[in-house]
Amino acid sequence: DADVTQTPRNRITKTGKRIMLECSQTKGHDRMYWYRQDPGLGLRLIYYSFDVKDINKGEISDGYSVSRQAQAKFSLSLESAIPNQTALYFCATSGGTGQRKSTDTQYFGPGTRLTVL
Amino acid sequence: KQEVTQIPAALSVPEGENLVLNCSFTDSAIYNLQWFRQDPGKGLTSLLLIQSSQREQTSGRLNASLDKSSGRSTLYIAASQPGDSATYLCAVRTDSWGKLQFGAGTQVVVTP
Numbered sequence A: 001d002a003d004v005t006q007t008p009r010n011r012i013t014k015t016g017k018r019i020m021l022e023c024s025q026t027k028g029h030d031r032m033y034w035y036r037q038d039p040g041l042g043l044r045l046i047y048y049s050f051d052v053k054d055i056n057k058g059e060i061s062d063g064y065s066v067s068r069q070a071q072a073k074f075s076l077s078l079e080s081a082i083p084n085q086t087a088l089y090f091c092a093t094s095g096g097t098g099q100r101k102s103t104d105t106q107y108f109g110p111g112t113r114l115t116v117l
Numbered sequence B: 001k002q003e004v005t006q007i008p009a010a011l012s013v014p015e016g017e018n019l020v021l022n023c024s025f026t027d028s029a030i031y032n033l034q035w036f037r038q039d040p041g042k043g044l045t046s047l048l049l050i051q052s053s054q055r056e057q058t059s060g061r062l063n064a065s066l067d068k069s070s071g072r073s074t075l076y077i078a079a080s081q082p083g084d085s086a087t088y089l090c091a092v093r094t095d096s097w098g099k100l101q102f103g104a105g106t107q108v109v110v111t112p
Helices: none
Strands: A004-007 A010-011 A018-026 A032-038 A042-051 A054-057 A066-071 A073-078 A085-096 A112-116 B004-007 B008-012 B017-027 B032-038 B044-051 B056-059 B060-065 B070-078 B087-093 B098-104 B106-111
Touching: A004 A085, A010 A018, A010 A073, A018 A032, A018 A085, A018 A112, A032 A066, A032 A073, A042 A066, A042 B087, A042 B098, A042 B106, A073 A085, A112 B106, B004 B087, B008 B017, B017 B032, B017 B087, B017 B106, B032 B060, B044 B060, B044 B070, B070 B087
Parallel strands: A010 A112, B008 B106
Antiparallel strands: A004 A018, A018 A073, A032 A042, A032 A085, A042 A054, A066 A073, A085 A112, B004 B017, B017 B070, B032 B044, B032 B087, B056 B060, B060 B070, B087 B098, B087 B106
């Protein structure tokens, strides 16, 4: 089973709809991230969370909100979707397990392709 | 603000040739630099991570160098194979919390 899973994998929605993208991880990591990827722009950080009680805005948080329901779950919401939020969304995790702390490598989910019409 | 640039945006080579991918960044105050591979429909896979105190890292046919003072990193892939076709992204870690700043990537096609 994949260590970092994202649901749904693909979603088409209409302008104004509320959308939730979900991310789960089995790596036991404390840090989780949401990115979006647009053609020619690389990945940009939307939100990041260092534990359940610590959530921070990234580079492009406007129009998005997040919820860290548990250490293993981090959800991204688009309250009122607009066409320029059409993109590929990635969840990632980093951090150690147990006594080993290593925040250097981020592990990515397979992505959610979101289309807003 | 840290800017990360990857040139060229796309590259096509015949099988067997060596690949050279470039990454440049504007602020030399980085913690580390990471190279990722992205395949269509899949997430990013970490290939190599170079700490700011290191000059290079090697893994099999892959070798990455880092010149922090000039703001450059190069990923070398020896004896390319069609299975190396993918998009390669570099990312620099910019703070103690682990946030990454990504380049836009280089799309590589290796033709048989």
